[in-house]
Amino acid sequence: MTDALTPAKKLGAQEYLGAAFRPSDLHAVLVRNPRRGETVQRIATVARIAEPSFQEWLHFKNDREGFDVYIGMNPLKPAARTRTKEDILSIRHLYLDLDHEAAKSLATIEKSPHVPRPNYVLSTSGNKFQVIWRVDGIAQEQAEALLRAMARKFQGDPAATDSARVLRIPGFANKKYDDEYIVKAEQRSDRVHNWRDFKLRTDNLDSPYQSYRRTSPRRGSTDGGALSQSEYDWAFALRSLAKSTDPDAIIRRIADYRKGEKHDALDYARRTVAKAQAEFQGRNTADGPARDDQTPAKGVEFEQ
Numbered sequence: 001m002t003d004a005l006t007p008a009k010k011l012g013a014q015e016y017l018g019a020a021f022r023p024s025d026l027h028a029v030l031v032r033n034p035r036r037g038e039t040v041q042r043i044a045t046v047a048r049i050a051e052p053s054f055q056e057w058l059h060f061k062n063d064r065e066g067f068d069v070y071i072g073m074n075p076l077k078p079a080a081r082t083r084t085k086e087d088i089l090s091i092r093h094l095y096l097d098l099d100h101e102a103a104k105s106l107a108t109i110e111k112s113p114h115v116p117r118p119n120y121v122l123s124t125s126g127n128k129f130q131v132i133w134r135v136d137g138i139a140q141e142q143a144e145a146l147l148r149a150m151a152r153k154f155q156g157d158p159a160a161t162d163s164a165r166v167l168r169i170p171g172f173a174n175k176k177y178d179d180e181y182i183v184k185a186e187q188r189s190d191r192v193h194n195w196r197d198f199k200l201r202t203d204n205l206d207s208p209y210q211s212y213r214r215t216s217p218r219r220g221s222t223d224g225g226a227l228s229q230s231e232y233d234w235a236f237a238l239r240s241l242a243k244s245t246d247p248d249a250i251i252r253r254i255a256d257y258r259k260g261e262k263h264d265a266l267d268y269a270r271r272t273v274a275k276a277q278a279e280f281q282g283r284n285t286a287d288g289p290a291r292d293d294q295t296p297a298k299g300v301e302f303e304q
Helices: 013-020 046-050 052-064 102-111 140-153 208-215 229-242 247-257 265-287
Strands: 009-011 026-033 038-045 068-072 093-098 120-125 128-134 166-168 184-187
Touching: 009 013, 013 046, 013 120, 013 184, 026 046, 026 052, 038 046, 046 052, 052 068, 093 102, 093 140, 102 128, 120 166, 128 166, 229 247, 229 265, 247 265
Parallel strands: none
Antiparallel strands: 009 184, 026 038, 026 068, 068 166, 093 128, 120 128, 120 184
């Protein structure tokens, strides 16, 4: 068994897929060309993804056409045709995306008594990492609460805290930058962890999205029915504007959160924030300064 005293083991793409994922599980593979703004997603079993023909297609997209290559970290339901939170079958991984003082954060994680030793560390560029733990028996809501708590404690990317997240596959080039970087993977443990292995407080650590979901009923609704994700996005934009947050920062946050779920997440985020700005200005004109707990009015249309 790999433990803290065992040297890290380097993994190629097929070794990584075999070690980190179950062959019969259904996962989303996503290829994205950052310069062309083009995204292709395929859903297949891990066994199929690991086959030479599938790997050849991924390398063609990566080597010849400049696409980045990603895989969803949690398996999908058997009938899934999309990669949304509702499509997730179970939670198999927790993860952090480290891009700010990443080496320092990774060293802190390795020494921390609050989290177990990571199973895998992906080096995604010269100074950025994706850190992954294999888990079992953790509910989706618990997992996302832990992701947010770990992102705060270890300076991870707060946008990479949803259960439908995709991470890079080793052996493929990172095309995001002018200088290509081949993504590398190290296995540092083969343990499977549970909720009790992560000794972090998750109460009151919710993101603005989660806080809004928990506390804000639909205006005009008598049954407190759940809002759609688009309504949450719009309400998040409205709350952020009320706090004088830069609209461009709100756009980036929504676009990052909805990446892979919308055909053009950036355009969707811009339109969402524009609608929220119009509503915000209207409320200021009619009622004075808007409060940050205002909720969507009944009858407002949202993109689904």
